[in-house]
Amino acid sequence: MDATSSPPSPAAPGGAEEIRLEGVSKVYADGTVGVAELDLTIAAGELTVLVGPSGCGKTTTMKMINRIIEPSTGRILMGGEDVTRVDPVRLRRRIGYVIQNVGLFPHQTVRVNVGTVPRLLGWDKRRIRDRVDELLDVVGLDPAVHGDRYPHQLSGGQRQRAGVARALAADPGVLLMDEPFSAVDPIVRERLQSEFLRLQEQVRKTIVFVTHDIEEAVRLGDRIAVMSEGGHVEQFDSPADLLGRPATPFVADFVGADRGLKRLAVTGIDVADLEHPPVVRVDDGLDAARTVLARESARWAVVLDDRGTLHGWLSADRAAGSGTVRDAGKRMEAWVPVGSSLKTAFSTMLQHEAGWVAVLDGDRFLGVLTPESLHAALRRSVGGAVPETAGAAQV
Numbered sequence: 001m002d003a004t005s006s007p008p009s010p011a012a013p014g015g016a017e018e019i020r021l022e023g024v025s026k027v028y029a030d031g032t033v034g035v036a037e038l039d040l041t042i043a044a045g046e047l048t049v050l051v052g053p054s055g056c057g058k059t060t061t062m063k064m065i066n067r068i069i070e071p072s073t074g075r076i077l078m079g080g081e082d083v084t085r086v087d088p089v090r091l092r093r094r095i096g097y098v099i100q101n102v103g104l105f106p107h108q109t110v111r112v113n114v115g116t117v118p119r120l121l122g123w124d125k126r127r128i129r130d131r132v133d134e135l136l137d138v139v140g141l142d143p144a145v146h147g148d149r150y151p152h153q154l155s156g157g158q159r160q161r162a163g164v165a166r167a168l169a170a171d172p173g174v175l176l177m178d179e180p181f182s183a184v185d186p187i188v189r190e191r192l193q194s195e196f197l198r199l200q201e202q203v204r205k206t207i208v209f210v211t212h213d214i215e216e217a218v219r220l221g222d223r224i225a226v227m228s229e230g231g232h233v234e235q236f237d238s239p240a241d242l243l244g245r246p247a248t249p250f251v252a253d254f255v256g257a258d259r260g261l262k263r264l265a266v267t268g269i270d271v272a273d274l275e276h277p278p279v280v281r282v283d284d285g286l287d288a289a290r291t292v293l294a295r296e297s298a299r300w301a302v303v304l305d306d307r308g309t310l311h312g313w314l315s316a317d318r319a320a321g322s323g324t325v326r327d328a329g330k331r332m333e334a335w336v337p338v339g340s341s342l343k344t345a346f347s348t349m350l351q352h353e354a355g356w357v358a359v360l361d362g363d364r365f366l367g368v369l370t371p372e373s374l375h376a377a378l379r380r381s382v383g384g385a386v387p388e389t390a391g392a393a394q395v
């Protein structure tokens, strides 16, 4: 797996491939229209979520990609190649597949399960064993402990991890995941989701992920397709845009009235949103600090050294007397790295009962976020639009 080089060409072995659905429909034998005239381009190396209410055609769409379900009309291109012209068995070996309750073979050990596709591909035993051990490790299972167990001897979360390892075994360019985390409890699910995001950062597969849970979609997706009945795509957008600018009443309803809050999690801190409180130097005397505070009519100042490294903060109360800033200043507990989300910034603020949170690049101080600038940042993330539902952006 190559995680560091530039994006692989569409057809590179193990490399992520773009998937294009063009005018795809599925009419079942009884006349039910599962999906009608669907056009969708799933970018290589991205995690695309299909989300929508029960019966809207998510699973049908996904299963047409690996031809478990044959489309009635339209074309599906994977890395530019029409999947209907590829032998379905060979096609499926290029596509990892993870489903709810995993679908591990119950009478085979974890090791044998994970090695299924490499065995079908005729890899030699040594290579399979090395690959299986490597993958168990990647998904957080100890090969020595879990490798020889049977699926029923694992917890739900461990089974799910084994399922992901099995799907990745032959290094497919594409992963299809149908509600893979829905059978485990919410705490395990959140852990699996975080682990999975970290894994995707390394492997950069093209992932199509089906869920009916908007929270999961927003957490995991690079792009999200919100679907309504008949596989109709109501909106296909980044999580921030989906929450910030729902395109239709259906989407607004589906993402929920608390979408302003949800948007906190998917909106990064923008340096332009930071406020810049007065700065005093750690080596200054308190008299100099008092001058700065008085000049700026401020109740507190940030304490930095000459290199811009954050040392803490100094309140006007503690600036009285004759000592030094170094002695009178307080340590800064409420801080976040610059790449963080607004949600992280807000919860850090709450956790430390602070009126503001410092934003750092390494240990260099960039500025602070206050509740006011957080609110402004959220509004900026939707192009300065006034929140249209009362309470939606009250943070």
Ligand SMILES: Nc1ncnc2c1ncn2[C@@H]1O[C@H](COP(=O)(O)OP(=O)(O)OP(=O)(O)O)[C@@H](O)[C@H]1O
Pocket: 028, 029, 030, 032, 033, 034, 035, 052, 053, 054, 055, 056, 057, 058, 059, 060, 061, 212
């Ligand atoms: N084999 C089948 N025969 C007839 N109709 C089917 C068949 N499979 C699915 N459908 C219908 O096609 C529509 C789309 O189903 P699909 O399973 O794709 O929805 P979904 O969005 O994945 O739903 P869920 O979230 O409940 O899994 C539904 O109306 C469903 O009843």
